Amino acid sequence: MLLALTLANLKMILRNRQALFWAMAFPLIFVTIFGLFRLDQPPTINLLVVDHAQDSLSTALVKNLAGLERFEVAEVQDEERARRDVQDGEVGYLLVIPEGLAEKLATPGGNQPVPIELVYDRGSQTAAIIIGTIQRFVQETNQQITHAPTVLELKAVGVQAKNLTYFDFLLPGFVGMGVMTYAIIGLSSAMALYREQKILKRMLATPLKVRTFFAAQIMAFLGLSVAQACIIVAAGVLFFNGHIYGNFLYLLVLVVIANVVFLNLGFFVGAVAKNVRAADGMANAISMPMMFLSGTFFPKESLPGVLADVVEFLPLSPLLDAMRGVALDGKAFWQYPTELAILGGWIVVSSVLAVRVFRFS
Amino acid sequence: MTEAIEVEGLVKRFGSFTAVDGISFTVHQGEVFGILGPNGAGKTTTMEIIEGLQEPTAGQTRVLGMDTHRERAKVKERIGVQLQASAYFEYLTLTEILNLFGRFYPRHLDPGGLLAKVGLVDKAKATVGRLSGGQKQRFTIAAALVNDPEVVFLDEPTTGLDPQARRNLWEFIQAIHQDGRTIVLTTHYMEEAQLLCQRVAIMDAAKIAALDTPHDLVRRLPVPYEIRVTAAGSLPQDNLAGLAGVKEVAFDADGACRLRSANAARTLQALMAWASEKGVALAEVEVVPANLEDVFLALTGHQLRD
Numbered sequence: 001m002l003l004a005l006t007l008a009n010l011k012m013i014l015r016n017r018q019a020l021f022w023a024m025a026f027p028l029i030f031v032t033i034f035g036l037f038r039l040d041q042p043p044t045i046n047l048l049v050v051d052h053a054q055d056s057l058s059t060a061l062v063k064n065l066a067g068l069e070r071f072e073v074a075e076v077q078d079e080e081r082a083r084r085d086v087q088d089g090e091v092g093y094l095l096v097i098p099e100g101l102a103e104k105l106a107t108p109g110g111n112q113p114v115p116i117e118l119v120y121d122r123g124s125q126t127a128a129i130i131i132g133t134i135q136r137f138v139q140e141t142n143q144q145i146t147h148a149p150t151v152l153e154l155k156a157v158g159v160q161a162k163n164l165t166y167f168d169f170l171l172p173g174f175v176g177m178g179v180m181t182y183a184i185i186g187l188s189s190a191m192a193l194y195r196e197q198k199i200l201k202r203m204l205a206t207p208l209k210v211r212t213f214f215a216a217q218i219m220a221f222l223g224l225s226v227a228q229a230c231i232i233v234a235a236g237v238l239f240f241n242g243h244i245y246g247n248f249l250y251l252l253v254l255v256v257i258a259n260v261v262f263l264n265l266g267f268f269v270g271a272v273a274k275n276v277r278a279a280d281g282m283a284n285a286i287s288m289p290m291m292f293l294s295g296t297f298f299p300k301e302s303l304p305g306v307l308a309d310v311v312e313f314l315p316l317s318p319l320l321d322a323m324r325g326v327a328l329d330g331k332a333f334w335q336y337p338t339e340l341a342i343l344g345g346w347i348v349v350s351s352v353l354a355v356r357v358f359r360f361s
Numbered sequence: 362m363t364e365a366i367e368v369e370g371l372v373k374r375f376g377s378f379t380a381v382d383g384i385s386f387t388v389h390q391g392e393v394f395g396i397l398g399p400n401g402a403g404k405t406t407t408m409e410i411i412e413g414l415q416e417p418t419a420g421q422t423r424v425l426g427m428d429t430h431r432e433r434a435k436v437k438e439r440i441g442v443q444l445q446a447s448a449y450f451e452y453l454t455l456t457e458i459l460n461l462f463g464r465f466y467p468r469h470l471d472p473g474g475l476l477a478k479v480g481l482v483d484k485a486k487a488t489v490g491r492l493s494g495g496q497k498q499r500f501t502i503a504a505a506l507v508n509d510p511e512v513v514f515l516d517e518p519t520t521g522l523d524p525q526a527r528r529n530l531w532e533f534i535q536a537i538h539q540d541g542r543t544i545v546l547t548t549h550y551m552e553e554a555q556l557l558c559q560r561v562a563i564m565d566a567a568k569i570a571a572l573d574t575p576h577d578l579v580r581r582l583p584v585p586y587e588i589r590v591t592a593a594g595s596l597p598q599d600n601l602a603g604l605a606g607v608k609e610v611a612f613d614a615d616g617a618c619r620l621r622s623a624n625a626a627r628t629l630q631a632l633m634a635w636a637s638e639k640g641v642a643l644a645e646v647e648v649v650p651a652n653l654e655d656v657f658l659a660l661t662g663h664q665l666r667d
Contacts, residue, residue: 004464008453015452198447205412205442206465206508207434361414 002212002219009220013186023186027178027232034170035240044072045130048086048094050079053101061097061141068133086119093130094119105145164328168243171236172251172323173296178232179225179255180290180316183262184269185283187221191270192279195361204360214355218263225259226252246326250333254326257343258319264350265315271357290316315350318342363426365390365512365543366411371420373406380406382567383420388560390511393534393544395558397551397653402564404547405445408514411545412442424512438466441510443501445517445547449489455500456485459507466508475503479533495526499533506537513537515546519553531557551653563657570660578656584608586625587649590632591617593642605631617645625650 014020047065051058066073076082085091096117098104104114118134120127143150194200203213229252236242244251265286273279293307294300294316300308311317318339325331333340366388373381381403388394396404409415411422413433422429424436449458456472463469476482479499484492492500498518505513518534519527527550534557538544548554554561555575562572571578579585590596596618602610606624613619622628625648636643658664 001464004461008450008457008461011457012450012452198444199450201414202442202444202447202449202504203465204414205437205440205444206462207437207467208465 001208002216005208005212005216006219006223009216010223013220013224019186023178023182024228024231026181027174027228028235030177031171031174031232031236031240034167034174035236035242044070045126046072046074046092047130048082048091049073049075049097050077050082050094051075051097052079052099053097055100055102057102057105057141058097061137065095065134065137068137083119086121089121092120092126095134165241165243167236167240168245168328169324170297171233171242171244172327173320174236175229175232175251175255176258176294176316176320176323177291177296178228179259180262180319181287182228183221183225183259184266184287185280187217187263187266188269188273188279188283189276190217191267192273192276195270195359196275198361200360210358210360214267214358217267218260221263221266222256222259225255229255244327246328246330247332250326251323254319254322254333257340257347258315261315261343261346261350264347264354267354267358268350271354271359290314293317294320296320313342315343315346362390364388364423365392365425366394366545367421367423368407368411369421371407371410371422372418373403373410373415374418379567381410381417384564384567384569385420386562386569386572388512388543388545390543391541392559393538393546393557395554395561396545396547396564397549397554397561397657398547398564399549403567404564405516407564408516408545408547412440412514413437414442438468438508439511441505441508441513441542443505443513443515443518445520447501449500449504451488451490454486454488455481455503458489459504462504462507468509469507470509472507475506478506478536479503493526495522495529498522498526498530502530502533502537510542512543512545515544517547517549519548519550527553551657555653561653563653563660565657565661571656575653578653579651582651582656582659584621584623585651586622586628587651588620588622588625588628588632589617589645589647589649590620591615591644593644597639597641600635604628604635607631 049062049065051062062073062075065071079096082091082094086094096119098114098116101114116138118131120130142148191200233242233244233248233251237244266283269282269286270279273282293303293311294314295311296316300311300317303311318336322333322336322339325336326333364387366386368387369385371381371384372379384403384407396407398404406415410417411424411429413429413436416430425439427436429436450461453461455476459472459475463472473482473485476485479502481492481496481500481503484496484500489497489500502515502518505515515534519530522530531553534544534546538557544557546553546557558575560572560574561578563570563578571581573581596616598610598612598618601607601618601620604620606622606628607620608623609621611619611621620628620632629646629648632643632646635641654664
């Protein structure tokens with residue numbers, strides 16, 4: 001009986017093409033958008049150079065700057081106009097090299113430093129990095145000219161073996177988000193519809209046990225959530241160069257565990273809502289804030305103090321944390337006992353809640 | 362033989378509103394039993410309590426000797442239920458729905474046979490959304506028979522159907538009855554109750570106003586017949602009210618006379634004697650029996666449908 005009802009539920013879900021399409025498309029739209037934007041690569045830096053010196057030293061400097069990664073260097077003559085462009089925000093940076101650079105430096109006893117002017121927009125967030133880069137560059141040139149010995153040397157050792165991108169961070173988030181929204185919105189509106197159309201009451205008139213009815217719904221939706229997770233991950237990995245470094249099966253285990261909570265919430269909303277529209281609205285009101293707060297798109301550590309602590313206990317948070325641990329750090333799901341405990345607590349609470357409020361008519 | 366249904370002192374309150382106010386009745390096995398009444402009389406609530414879908418505030422209901430509320434699961438196995446205006450799954454075919462519902466029962470009938478019974482074999486692979494109103498109602502009846510039930514509940518099976526579809530559905534209901542099933546149906550169509558039911562409970566304002574065969578309900582009226590008389594010429598009006606059995610005399614605009622009678626046979630005899638004595642040539646004599654509508658009016662003081 002359970003199997004027959006589960007299969008029938010799956011059949012109905014799969015035949016409701018439109019609802020199914022949107023359930024799948026919603027997270028995929030996010031995957032596509034974030035996959036297309038090259039979020040990890042900082043934007044190119046446009047640097048204008050007004051070279052009044054035009055000597056060997058200045059040309060060498062400009063040439064070296066142009067060789068830097070991400071630097072788009074353009075030489076211009078009109079200093080006035082260049083300054084205006086920076087002012088208007090059309091160009092990020094302007095470097096003004098004074099006249100007779102090499103000469104001044106070559107002058108013996110010329111201990112006066114030669115000023116090279118960098119004009120930039122103070123509001124720019126990348127300014128500090130650019131200034132640092134140019135400063136270091138100028139420093140090195142200083143050293144070469146004065147033949148000062150190198151005293152300290154920075155040895156940068158990259159320890160991150162994997163090239164983790166923002167998209168890799170997002171991908172488990174999309175899986176969690178997709179599964180959650182489909183479970184809460186899909187199940188709650190299905191339940192509200194069944195009640196509105198008296199299908200639930202009709203089933204109550206048969207010897208079908210309430211727990212069998214619940215179990216069959218949950219099994220069908222769990223099966224679907226696994227498919228959903230596979231599709232989202234496949235799209236991210238195949239089309240947008242995303243990575244899952246850990247065991248994919250562990251991800252699915254986490255999805256299934258957390259989805260029990262989301263489905264219970266779906267039953268709850270479906271029971272509390274008076275009709276399908278109300279169910280839809282309520283389900284959105286629950287899942288949308290959770291999607292943002294639990295850190296689908298950005299780490300939830302950036303939330304203010306108390307809120308960050310509260311958010312830890314939303315059911316989506318432990319799912320995303322554990323999934324990212326598996327996907328990015330290659331851990332096993334049982335290495336997240338706190339997260340699993342929170343999810344376990346939610347399963348208990350949400351089950352009781354769902355069974356308590358659920359009505360057949 | 363065990364009674365199909367026994368209802369004793371049934372009360373159902375929703376807050377301060379009393380939907381069912383202490384009713385009792387019995388439905389015999391193999392009978393078609395009607396609950397006739399206007400909307401809001403408490404018909405559906407009564408039926409749903411017997412089916413085990415609602416809890417009574419007080420009183421007892423038994424189906425085939427089993428208490429509905431103590432042996433709910435067993436009762437559900439042996440009854441078939443058609444709910445008022447209920448739908449079925451949108452994305453399953455008729456056969457799939459019948460198969461699914463059949464699985465809920467230990468014993469179930471073959472979907473093909475059920476669809477054949479209600480004339481929907483050619484729609485076996487269609488979804489409910491593709492059926493007409495009448496076909497939908499027929500399907501819900503087929504679905505109510507999926508467990509080969511001994512007692513079938515039909516809640517307003519023909520409401521919202523056109524006269525043609527309604528008549529068509531009556532035939533199916535009669536066919537189901539002929540299979541030996543007990544049928545309980547609610548309706549607010551008196552012709553439906555009169556045609557289909559062996560016995561009818563007239564329900565109004567949460568109570569049963571009367572319960573009997575349609576024939577006896579009508580016959581027990583103080584004035585169960587009306588005799589309409591027209592004469593070739595003008596009808597003399599004297600003494601008509603004094604004829605045997607006549608309770609009331611009224612005249613229509615066209616000059617026809619309506620004699621409301623407690624006993625049609627005696628009134629007719631007296632009428633004939635009166636006509637020959639007066640030398641009146643009667644043109645038409647018509648005996649119109651009262652119907653359940655009149656019974657309802659007489660019992661409750663208001664019309665069945667406002």
